Amino acid sequence: MNSVVETHELTMRFGGVVAVNTVNFSLQERELRCLIGPNGAGKSTFFKCLTGQYRLSHENGRVLIRGTDVIGWSTHEVVRLGVGVKTQVPSVMNGLTVQENLWLSARRIHGWTGADGAVDEIAGELRLTDVLRRLAGELSHGQRQMVEIGVVLIQRPWLVLLDEPAAGMTGNEVERLIAVIRRINESASVIVVDHDMEFVRMLGSTVTVFHQGAILIEGPAVTVLDDPRVREVYIGNRAR
Amino acid sequence: MDYAGVVTLEILYMIAFLALTSAGLAIVFGMMRVINLAHGEFVLLGGYATLKCSQLGINVYVAMLVIAPLLVGIVGLIVERLIIRFLYGRMIDTMLATWGLSLTLIGLVTLYFGPSAMSIPAPIPGYQLGTYQMGGYNLFIILITTALFAAMWGVLRFTRAGLIARGAMQGPDVVAALGYNPRTVYMVTFTVGAALSGLAGGVLAPLTGLLPSSGGAYIAKAFITVITGGAAVISGTLSSSIIFGTINQLVSFAAHPVIGEIAMLALAIILLRLMPRGITGRFFRDGT
Amino acid sequence: MIAWQSVGHMRWGWFLLSAAVLILLPLVTDTHTPTLLLIYALFALSLGMMWGYAGLLSFGHSAYFGLGAYTYAIAVINIGESTGPLLLSMAVPAVVAAVIGAMMFYGRISDVYMGVITLVVTLILFKFMSATAGDAYAIGAARLGGFNGIPGFLTLNVPGYPELSLFGLPTYYISVAALLLCYLLCRYILARSFGRVMVGIRENEARCELLGYNVPACKTAIFTLSAAMAGLAGCLYANMAEIVTPAVFSLKQAAEVLIWVIVGGLGTLIGPILGAMVLSYVKFLLGEQTLIDNSLILGVLLIVVVLGIPSGVVPALIRVWNRYLRRKRKREAQGAARRRLGIPSQEHP
Numbered sequence: 112m113n114s115v116v117e118t119h120e121l122t123m124r125f126g127g128v129v130a131v132n133t134v135n136f137s138l139q140e141r142e143l144r145c146l147i148g149p150n151g152a153g154k155s156t157f158f159k160c161l162t163g164q165y166r167l168s169h170e171n172g173r174v175l176i177r178g179t180d181v182i183g184w185s186t187h188e189v190v191r192l193g194v195g196v197k198t199q200v201p202s203v204m205n206g207l208t209v210q211e212n213l214w215l216s217a218r219r220i221h222g223w224t225g226a227d228g229a230v231d232e233i234a235g236e237l238r239l240t241d242v243l244r245r246l247a248g249e250l251s252h253g254q255r256q257m258v259e260i261g262v263v264l265i266q267r268p269w270l271v272l273l274d275e276p277a278a279g280m281t282g283n284e285v286e287r288l289i290a291v292i293r294r295i296n297e298s299a300s301v302i303v304v305d306h307d308m309e310f311v312r313m314l315g316s317t318v319t320v321f322h323q324g325a326i327l328i329e330g331p332a333v334t335v336l337d338d339p340r341v342r343e344v345y346i347g348n349r350a351r
Numbered sequence: 352m353d354y355a356g357v358v359t360l361e362i363l364y365m366i367a368f369l370a371l372t373s374a375g376l377a378i379v380f381g382m383m384r385v386i387n388l389a390h391g392e393f394v395l396l397g398g399y400a401t402l403k404c405s406q407l408g409i410n411v412y413v414a415m416l417v418i419a420p421l422l423v424g425i426v427g428l429i430v431e432r433l434i435i436r437f438l439y440g441r442m443i444d445t446m447l448a449t450w451g452l453s454l455t456l457i458g459l460v461t462l463y464f465g466p467s468a469m470s471i472p473a474p475i476p477g478y479q480l481g482t483y484q485m486g487g488y489n490l491f492i493i494l495i496t497t498a499l500f501a502a503m504w505g506v507l508r509f510t511r512a513g514l515i516a517r518g519a520m521q522g523p524d525v526v527a528a529l530g531y532n533p534r535t536v537y538m539v540t541f542t543v544g545a546a547l548s549g550l551a552g553g554v555l556a557p558l559t560g561l562l563p564s565s566g567g568a569y570i571a572k573a574f575i576t577v578i579t580g581g582a583a584v585i586s587g588t589l590s591s592s593i594i595f596g597t598i599n600q601l602v603s604f605a606a607h608p609v610i611g612e613i614a615m616l617a618l619a620i621i622l623l624r625l626m627p628r629g630i631t632g633r634f635f636r637d638g639t
Numbered sequence: 640m641i642a643w644q645s646v647g648h649m650r651w652g653w654f655l656l657s658a659a660v661l662i663l664l665p666l667v668t669d670t671h672t673p674t675l676l677l678i679y680a681l682f683a684l685s686l687g688m689m690w691g692y693a694g695l696l697s698f699g700h701s702a703y704f705g706l707g708a709y710t711y712a713i714a715v716i717n718i719g720e721s722t723g724p725l726l727l728s729m730a731v732p733a734v735v736a737a738v739i740g741a742m743m744f745y746g747r748i749s750d751v752y753m754g755v756i757t758l759v760v761t762l763i764l765f766k767f768m769s770a771t772a773g774d775a776y777a778i779g780a781a782r783l784g785g786f787n788g789i790p791g792f793l794t795l796n797v798p799g800y801p802e803l804s805l806f807g808l809p810t811y812y813i814s815v816a817a818l819l820l821c822y823l824l825c826r827y828i829l830a831r832s833f834g835r836v837m838v839g840i841r842e843n844e845a846r847c848e849l850l851g852y853n854v855p856a857c858k859t860a861i862f863t864l865s866a867a868m869a870g871l872a873g874c875l876y877a878n879m880a881e882i883v884t885p886a887v888f889s890l891k892q893a894a895e896v897l898i899w900v901i902v903g904g905l906g907t908l909i910g911p912i913l914g915a916m917v918l919s920y921v922k923f924l925l926g927e928q929t930l931i932d933n934s935l936i937l938g939v940l941l942i943v944v945v946l947g948i949p950s951g952v953v954p955a956l957i958r959v960w961n962r963y964l965r966r967k968r969k970r971e972a973q974g975a976a977r978r979r980l981g982i983p984s985q986e987h988p
Contacts, residue, residue, distance in 0.1 A: 162849075190851040198849070204842035215839045216850045218832055262850065386751065437946060442751060443696065444945050447901055450894060451941025458935025567890050571762055578755045609770035616763045620742075620756050627748050 113140040114175075115270055115300040116161065121172035123156055123165065130156040132324035133172070143296045145311045145332070146304045148321030149345050154304045155199060157321065158274055161302075162196045163189040176270065195268030195299075199275050201255040205248030209239055209258050212247050216262040233261045237291065252279035260288070264295060271295055274304045289313055308336055308345070320344070357483050358604055364489045366596030367496035371555070373573040373580075373588050374499065375548030380577050381584040382519050382540045384442060385435065388449040391570030392456035393545050397423050397552025398561045399464060402471055411474050411557075416495075419553030420546040427545020431538050439537065453566060461563040473557040488558060495554055499547075504585050516540065520582065575619045581629025590630045594618070646692070646829040646838055647907065654822075661815045670811035671879075672923060677814040678875045679915040681821055683899040685868035687911030688825050690900060692834065693861045694841030698754040699761030700896055703732035703866035705887035707873025709768070712789045712883045717779035721805075722798040728874035729867040736866030737859060744855040744862075749844075758893065765888035788884030795878050806878070814875050818912070821868050825908055828864075837861055898937065902944045904951025913953060 116138040123131035131153045138144055146154045159165055161174060163186040174181050181189050190196065204212050210230060217226040217233075234240045237257050242250060247258055256276060263271065273292070277285050292314065295301055305311055311318060311332060318335045320327045322344045328335055335341055376390045387393075397419040404414030430452060438445045475487040507513035515536060518525040523533035559565065576595060580587030595615045603611025626632065664673060686700045707728040714724035739760060743753055772785025781789060795810060797803040805813065828834045836857055839847045848854045877883045886892065896915070903914020918937070925933050948955045977983075 186848045187851050187853050190849055196849045198845070202843055202846040202849070204839050204846060206842045207838065211835070215835055215847075218835075219851050223832065259846075262846075266851070434942060434946065441949075444949055446751075446754075447897070448942050448945040450898070451938045451945065454894075454934040454938030454941065456938070458933070458938060461934070571758070571890060575755060575759060578751065607770075609766055612766050613763050616759045616766070619759050623748065623752055623756055624742060624746050627746065627752055 114138060115140050115142070115177055116302070117173075117175040118157075118160075119173040119175070121157070121160060121174060123153075123160055123167075123171060129324050131160060134324070134326060136319070136326065138300055138302060141296065141298075141300055143292070143301045143314070143316040144303070145314060145316055145318045146302060146321060147306060147308065147311055147318055148327070149306060152321040152344075153324040154306075154321045155274060156324075158272060158302075158304050161189075162186060162194070162272060190266075193266075193269045195263035195266055195271045197256075197259050197263050197271075197273045197276055199278075199304075201252065201259050201279075203247045203255055203258050203262060205246065207247060208244055209234070209247055209250070209261075210243040212258055212262055213239075213243075213265055217265045220266045229265050233265045237261050238287065253281055253284045256280060257284065257288075260291065264291075267298075269299045271299050271301045272304075273301065275306075276303065277305065277307065277310045285310065285313075312336055353483055357485070358600065360485065360489065360493075361604070362597050362600045363493050365600045366592045367493045368555070369572060369576050369592035369596050370500065370588055371492065371496045371551045372548075372569050373576040373592065374503070374551065375544040375546070376570075376573045377577045377580065377584050377588040378503075378547065379541055379544035381582050381587070382516060383439070383537050384582075385439070385541070386442065386446050386449070386574070387435075387541075387544070388446050388570060388574075389430070389453040389456060389566075390449075390544075390548055390573055391566030391568070392453045392460070393423050393427065393548035394552035394555070394569045395460065395561065395563070395566040396426060396456065397549030397554075398556035398559070398565075399460060399552075400549065401553040401556045402464075402469060402561060405471055411471065415553030415556065416550065420550040423549025423552070424542050424546030427548075428538070428542045430545070431541040435541060436534065436538070453570070457563050457566060464561075464563070466563060468560050468562045470560045471557045486558070492554060492558070499550070500585060500589065507585070520584075575616070579619050579622050579629055581626075581631030583631035587629060587631035591622075594622070594630075646834055649826045649830070654819075658815075658819055661819075662812075665808060665811060670808055672920070674811045674814050674879050675876075675923075676916045676919050677811075677818050678872050678879060679896075679899065679919045680912040681814070681818045681875070682869055682872040682896055683903065683911035683915035684818070684821060684825065684908065685865045685872065686896050687900045687903070687905065687908065688868070689861055689865035691906040691908075691911070692829065692841060693837040693858065695858060695862060695865075696750075696754055697862075697865075698758035698897070699893045700757070700865075700869055701888055701892040702757070702761035702764050703736060703869035704873040704876070704892065704896070705761070705764060705768075705883075705885075706732040706735060706866075707870030708877040708883040708887050709789070709873075710870070711874040711877045712792045713778045713781040713783075715793045716781040716789070719793065720799070720801045721793060721795045725795065725874055728877075729870045732870030732873070733863045733867040737863045740859040740862035741855070744858040747855075758890075761888050761893050762890070765885050765890075768885040768888060784884075786885060788882055788886075790882040792877075792881075794881065810875070810878055814879075817871055817875060821871070822908060822912070829908075833857070833860075898941050900951075902940065902952055904953030904955075906950065907953050907957075910951050910953035914951070 114137045116136070118134055118136045121131055121134045121136070122129065134157060146157070148154050160167060160171070163181065163184045167174075167182050169182055171182065176189070176192055176194065179192065181192070204215070207215070213230040213233060214226050217229040221229045231240075234243055237260065239257060239261060242254065247255060250258065256279060260273070260276060276292075277288055280288060292301060292303065303314065315332050317330065318332045319329045320335060320341050327344060328338060328340060372394055375393065376387060379385050379387050400419045400422045401411065401414045404418050405411045409418070434448055434452065435445065438448055473486065473488040475491050477484055478487050507517055515526065515529065515531055518529055519533065519536050519540070526533045526536050576591045577588060580591035595618065598618055599611045599615040602614040622630065664670070682704050686697065689695045689697065710731040711724045711728040714727045715721055718724060739756070743749075743756055748756065768783065769786045771783035772787070774782060776783040776785070783789065793801065795805040795813065797805060836847065836852050839850070839852070840854055840857060844854055873887065876887070899915035899918050900911040902918060903912065904910025922933055922937070925936065944952065
């Protein structure tokens with residue numbers, strides 16, 4: 112049982128609000144997991160705790176990535192372990208071309224000479240070849256998301272964290288995204304954070320449901336998504 | 352005992368000086384995130400307006416409390432219409448354009464009033480505190496500043512205009528949602544900020560004298576005070592004025608005025624390093 | 640290797656042509672003013688590199704210019720030979736910048752807050768240096784001189800031979816060499832990974848960090864390098880002026896270099912250079928004593944540029960030039976197409 116990600120009693124507070132409440136989470140090698148939950152449930156905060164986007168100390172608990180405790184690490188140090196992160200808001204370098212975006216990412220892993228080849232390869236896979244020379248800022252939201260995914264994947268991470276990757280994508284793009292995620296999962300562990308149940312259903316992986324900062328339930332998508340407790344958490348009092 | 356009194360009064364004066372000269376800049380920064388680098392020249396214009404009025408025989412209190420703010424307010428309005436309103440959201444560009452404006456105003460002032468220093472006599476005589484001769488006018492400035500900030504607080508808390516202003520500090524969408532045109536709100540804000548700068552200049556003119564280049568001294572300190580204070584107009588400006596004024600004067604008395612100034616500047620760096628959003632970015636949230 | 644369109648590339652033709660012009664200039668004119676223009680150009684280049692490509696705006700870049708000037712003067716008075724002081728005039732600003740930069744960037748300070756801190760640094764230096772009158776304030780044999788500054792120090796000499804002064808025409812050529820070499824250095828950096836990471840940081844700092852780049856370290860490095868270049872310019876300035884006063888740290892100096900860069904064109908290397916040279920020359924023509932003309936014109940110019948040509952004059956000119964080239968190519972292509980199809984070329988009625 113190789114766990115790729117583990118959290119022990121992870122807790123995160125903002126002022127008086129407990130956003131993440133003593134969460135014990137674990138992800139196995141090559142697993143694909145979706146974290147879902149309504150807005151404010153703590154999924155994104157949890158996600159940011161994993162990626163070093165908060166200055167954490169051991170008071171917050173422990174976060175182990177492939178056995179290494181990364182509490183207190185800064186973002187770039189976590190990334191250098193081999194973790195790829197796609198943030199909630201599409202974050203690419205708008206003033207650079209798609210090709211330059213991909214190159215900058217590729218260069219760190221593939222070096223100066225290998226980067227160009229890697230760029231062409233990823234661009235082909237993600238159907239970005241036609242827009243390589245366009246400025247990233249000029250693309251549609253969905254295309255920018257794809258560029259960001261490309262930028263993350265080109266580093267060949269063995270753990271990939273995606274926060275709302277399908278947001279703003281067209282139906283075709285979503286299908287392509289699902290295929291890409293499945294392909295990544297062949298060689299890397301993946302955590303997808305999303306609140307769109309349909310997307311999660313299409314991915315069909317194990318699901319962890321967050322509610323009020325803690326894990327409510329965990330299990331295969333088919334069972335969890337139809338569980339009445341999950342429905343209630345999402346739909347809340349509307350059904351009454 | 353008297354010495355303690357002197358030091359206290361000097362500290363109060365310094366706090367008042369910083370708060371008064373920063374008020375206009377703080378309003379404009381706190382509400383619109385605009386940094387007006389011509390603020391120092393607005394203050395200067397208030398001083399020169401007061402000078403001109405007193406030369407024309409107008410009562411000096413009327414000149415500094417009424418005419419100076421009015422005139423500089425109008426200048427501010429013109430500047431907002433011609434320059435600032437095209438640059439909202441572009442903080443750096445606004446700073447550069449207002450820097451250009453500051454140079455332009457210095458040039459115009461030098462052209463009209465000449466490059467040499469001018470002065471207005473202080474209308475309030477000095478008094479004795481024990482063995483020390485004190486300037487009576489300093490007390491007046493402390494009083495005016497207190498009154499001004501109390502008035503600002505009152506307006507923001509209790510009037511409808513103040514409510515709109517506090518809404519504007521949260522963002523232009525809030526203002527629009529309330530049914531007011533953000534552009535109009537900004538125009539009025541900038542004008543008011545300019546008027547306050549003019550008031551500061553008018554009030555301070557008898558003490559500081561007038562030189563075309565004095566604007567530079569005002570803007571540097573005001574800029575530092577406002578940014579370190581953070582976005583909250585009243586509590587931010589007052590907090591940083593109190594901290595800087597106190598340190599400045601204490602170190603000046605203990606060592607040397609220049610060291611006092613340097614201590615204040617060094618403290619600014621330390622504060623910003625510890626609280627990157629300014630004092631009120633961290634502690635106070637409601638915007639006043 | 641695919642060129643990055645975002646950093647531009649080395650145009651050897653223009654570079655060699657400019658170098659030739661600069662080298663031959665002394666044949667047609669006195670070199671006193673051109674030396675000053677070159678020094679200002681180097682100063683502007685240092686800020687333009689940092690601001691235009693890494694997005695780091697320093698409001699008080701005059702601090703490093705001044706530190707370079709003062710370090711040279713103080714060091715040469717104490718050492719008696721100019722090679723060490725020349726190197727120190729780059730090292731001291733670099734070290735100071737490294738400390739301040741690390742403090743700011745590891746503390747996640749940027750934008751306007753960085754502006755305040757950098758401004759405060761130059762103000763502190765200005766106030767401090769202005770107050771150092773009297774014999775008590777001296778570093779080694781060098782009296783700091785307060786507001787009046789430090790006069791009468793040894794200017795650059797042939798390394799190792801303090802008697803062989805390089806004042807006058809040789810100073811001009813040294814300035815030319817400094818500017819050309821620093822320009823080449825900047826171009827080189829931009830063509831390498833470090834330069835591209837810099838641009839990435841400017842575009843989206845958070846994303847760069849998520850790519851695994853140590854952003855605070857990169858920012859500190861570029862700030863240090865920029866300070867070293869500014870320090871070199873300061874050292875040359877001290878040599879040219881033969882006196883250093885606290886004015887080098889002043890708000891006015893800090894404002895001027897910013898204006899040169901913004902008017903010349905942010906995001907290019909040549910923009911700040913030309914901005915500095917042209918604006919300084921214009922100021923020189925207007926005369927130092929008429930503060931009116933000087934401030935007024937500079938001020939109005941700045942306003943006009945910010946409102947009308949926010950990216951600066953050089954990029955605007957480049958855009959106009961490119962548009963002209965595109966139209967020309969389109970006409971030629973159309974002409975060639977018509978010839979291929981046998982359509983007679985249009986006669987103008």
